[in-house]
């Protein structure tokens with residue numbers, strides 16, 4: 001049987017790792033290198049170069065290929081590589097194929113399945129493009145994991161004995177992810193995600209590069225090769241400043257067509273921090289935003305985890321200390337931690353005994369909902385998005401929302417499912433649609449027919465939307481595979497069957513049943529105002545159960561419990 005590997009597709013580098021009896025381990029190529037630069041180019045003879053060789057060539061011939069095209073995944077573009085033009089998935093497939101070869105040589109066996117990590121911020125088209133790239137490279141995607149979840153697995157945080165609340169700050173080459181994890185009894189639950197898909201270590205290099213260009217008197221018109229060399233020097237200086245307080249930077253003569261060093265500039269940490277202040281402020285804002293959307297305060301956090309190559313910059317650790325008032329954990333090599341976590345997840349997918357008791361739950365990275373019309377002054381305005389499953393909802397989940405027909409004579413509705421955060425559906429991503437027919441005519445001119453839309457989402461990216469006509473119980477549904485084509489037909493069928501378990505009505509759940517019974521029993525022994533109050537609270541609870549709206553159920557249950565405690569029931 002071929003082994004399932006874990007792959008971290010970083011923005012600037014990729015890595016492949018595998019689970020071994022002693023734990024996850026990153027695999028090296030024949031020259032002992034573990035980081036494969038995310039670069040593709042062609043040499044003078046038109047030979048394809050991937051990884052370090054491509055990166056070296058691109059540093060003096062930027063037009064010979066492409067790099068960091070992970071940012072372009074999901075976009076309908078083609079990038080020039082020598083005489084060819086390739087799509088981002090096709091380019092990524094070349095990188096993945098190289099990783100596959102590295103793994104096969106290191107392991108001495110075929111590799112056809114992988115767990116691939118993606119930034120939590122990746123939208124559906126970007127995830128689909130990643131699956132496509134893997135397929136082109138001959139790899140089946142066993143599971144896609146958000147990068148911070150992988151980081152937590154690699155740090156063995158699931159072994160915690162007491163409940164811990166963790167924040168993962170992942171600053172890679174091109175993305176910044178913030179994740180809030182709750183870890184309890186071996187279960188890692190992602191309770192919130194946020195970040196910025198266009199903020200990373202490369203932006204810090206760009207900030208130094210801008211400063212260096214201004215110092216050297218270079219601009220956009222300057223020779224590309226000279227500018228590329230200066231940028232590479234800025235990247236080196238940035239990394240040196242993580243180890244020491246000062247770093248020299250050679251500046252070129254702006255009048256020369258080729259590199260000629262004119263003078264040297266001594267960069268210091270305060271200079272770097274001043275140049276990067278706006279970037280640090282964006283990071284701070286992202287963290288605060290993620291905490292507040294998950295209704296968490298910095299003081300609730302027990303542990304801060306730094307991952308991603310760019311968190312080696314001392315300014316990031318200082319910012320973490322400032323924000324959370326605690327020293328962050330940076331145990332592993334921040335470049336490797338995600339790949340190691342992907343390997344842990346790969347073993348989990350293979351149901352490796354060593355990790356059998358780790359359960360990972362995940363959250364929705366984007367809201368899912370339907371298109372509705374809203375009532376204007378004298379007519380209905382179409383094209384509005386009504387989220388049913390909100391971003392950051394813990395998976396798996398089932399939630400029901402009720403919609404109504406617009407006209408008494410309406411006998412069908414189209415349920416159009418979208419993903420995104422915008423109030424207009426045209427700005428969100430369409431996932432699929434279906435028609436519900438056979439809605440009975442409403443009884444009067446004012447009456448409308450209700451249709452309940454149940455959204456069920458599992459951990460494999462399967463979404464089932466089922467519409468039930470409230471008055472007749474007639475249903476219609478659609479099954480959407482969020483990472484299209486990732487599941488084999490059998491796996492899809494299995495996952496779909498498993499989803500049925502989620503369809504338990506909240507009324508049937510034990511705590512809810514017990515509460516209804518307790519309140520009913522209390523009613524029998526109460527009189528007057530106390531009885532009326534419990535009766536009203538029980539009714540509200542039953543109504544919330546009928547609507548299957550978790551927040552409403554929780555709120556109504558709390559009111560009822562408090563009331564029962566007060567009346568001594």
Ligand code: AMP
Pocket residue numbers: 010011012013171172173174200201202205235238239240242307308309310311312313334335
């Ligand atoms: P990753 O995508 O996690 O591999 O992160 C790559 C980013 O980390 C790039 O922007 C690198 O410039 C940056 N990086 C790597 N090593 C260092 C270092 N020692 N100091 C600062 N940044 C670094």
